[in-house]
Amino acid sequence: MTTVKSSASKATATPAGGSLRFYGVWLIGIAALIVLPMIFSSGGSLTSFSLIGIAIVFALSYNILLGQTGLLSFGHAVHYGLGGFAACHMMNAVVSHGWPIPLPFIPLFGGIGGLVFAIIIGWVMTKRAGTVFAMISLGIGELVASSSLILRSVFGGEAGITTDRTALPKMFGWSFGPQLQVYYLIAFWLVLSAIAMYALTRTPLGRISNAVRDNPERVQFIGYDPHVVRYLAFCFAGFFAGVAGGLAAINFEIANSAYLGAIQSGLVLFSTFIGGTAYFFGPILGAILVTYLQLGLTSVTSVWQLYFGIIFIGIVMFSPGGIAGLLMMHRPLVRAGTLWTVIPSYLVAVVPTVALACGVILTIETVARYSGGEAINLFGIAFNPKSPVTWISAAVLVVGGAFVARLTWRRIADAWDRAATVARDRGYLA
């Protein structure tokens, strides 16, 4: 992550008026969480909001590793899944022993589940950073996911472990049967975890994690052990991933081996990276987008995961800062008042880029539905996957779109350079 800039500059650049704006953003976020289910009160949107909330906690916890400490993990779902199982077992234990622990405290036990595993295995894993850590996390992830099928008494084999959230002691008279109450429970833990994780980035540990990410040798010279810092960051990430897993267990009333698997780990990597790892709100954006796409695309196309892969590759190649990085890139231009010089070139680029995207979609859907033979409906136009007209239009869109799009992108780069030069002269861009 050589291009990733830490958000440190934000802290220094907030004088008196900045703190008001800072708390304002959080208060608006909390208000939105409270109001949203009142506006969109259908069962479907409540379910989506709950899933998005869980995904945000999970993605933020992942960013403690990837964005803050520079550790690329391919096995983060292990903590999520173990947190889910811990929460399920805790809920069942509370019910069977009659302990006075109400449901809102259960995610804490999920967090402990994720944390304990991180404490046990983290020391060996974080000995080395970079690609080695990535491979080891993948191996450990596979180890836990495969072991979960062997240790049936703990993980319940293929079927998983079920639980009943309504059987726990009530709190404020809430039974947590209706999805709305579960949503508010998730929203509460989302706010709590987000504040905690944001606060973590402000602590000396958070700062030194950034230093370990950028230059471990210098950290060693000033007397810190990068290994210890990585280990601590790993434990915190494990805890919050466990909280997310606990929330998922409450939401679905089940924990199974799919929670632990490579797909779950891949999804959180996708969300975090697509959103952007350099800013705190990046993973939030990514989690919202990926969960929403996941829910929305599954009903439209059978190959939605391929679109994820393509979006991800596009982000890695063209915008390693993710969506948040793209947005924040414009901030100095807005301040310098030169954004309007870039906008026209954006508008010009939209047409060929959309054509290229349509061509790619048409190509993928043609191949995917070739054997089935059902028609593709793209913007109201029906395409038959077996007819040559479809192939030709797809080819024309892809080749032509790519050719023209390249030219317009070059225009954007030029306009951008000019605007950035002005912004630099006015002192808004380093």
Next chain:
Amino acid sequence: MLELIVISTLNGVLFGMLLFLLSSGLTVIFSMMGVLNFAHASFYMLGAFFGFQLTKWIGFWPALVLAPLLVGAIGMAVERYGLRNTHKHGHVAELLLTFGLAFAIEEIVSMIWGKSPVDYRVPALLDFPAFTIFSTNYPAYKIFMLAVSVVIFVALLIVLKRTRVGLIVQAALTHPHMVGHLGHNVGRVFMVVFGVGSALAGIAGVIAGPALVTQSDMAAALGPILFVVIVFGGLGSLPGAFIASLVIGLVQTFAVALNGSLASAFGPLDPSAGPSVLTDIWNVTIAQVAPIVPYMLLVLILIVRPMGLMGTRES
């Protein structure tokens, strides 16, 4: 018992050589370019599916040549148009690119060929038992696989250690600028190395496809084991990868063949104990544990020797 040992050794060496065929490409690419190619197992899968499709159209022997060439060409394109542009963002970005690629390839393969296994058969020419040992027929195709793996291993060793090409490749690894100044196109060297590494994976796919199962999740199943192999052997060490491949191949094959458990060795636990972690561990057979054996080896080596068997670098 002796029969089991002989057959398992043969199969273990076979699986180990196959692992080495894959990890050698991965290791050469890694030690040259510093890129950990997450999509390497996907190239293996592409090799198997191209092999299947080409066998259907033009027969097995032309497919054995053509499919790896195709895979190698795809690998070169990936290096030229993907990795080279991503290089400026660092190794993690390159790793992520290949991760996304592995994901996309799996989706594309299952989109085209479906999620269930395809009917990729052993060619008729090799479809006979090579020899009979303890009344078990050992298929000739497996001997053929072993032979191909050994030939490629030896050829790779000779090319890298004894030829001018190997000299340039090794020099480009440590002193890319010097090699560039001497008039070699380092960018092209990298592209060719990446292509050859991918083609090696493709060969492994074509020959392993008929013997193992050719389906769209074969890359996801093998990929993590490959990483275990190269971490276990020591990153960037070809001899280390060789030893690790054989060790993991043998251990896993023997584990699959053994049906014993703690319960069968020491007698069943007290039935009144009820289901618990202890009874799970007591009753599980070694064959059931086989899939996780490589990862247990990984944890073990991390504790005992973090740089791997033949590795020299700490990180």
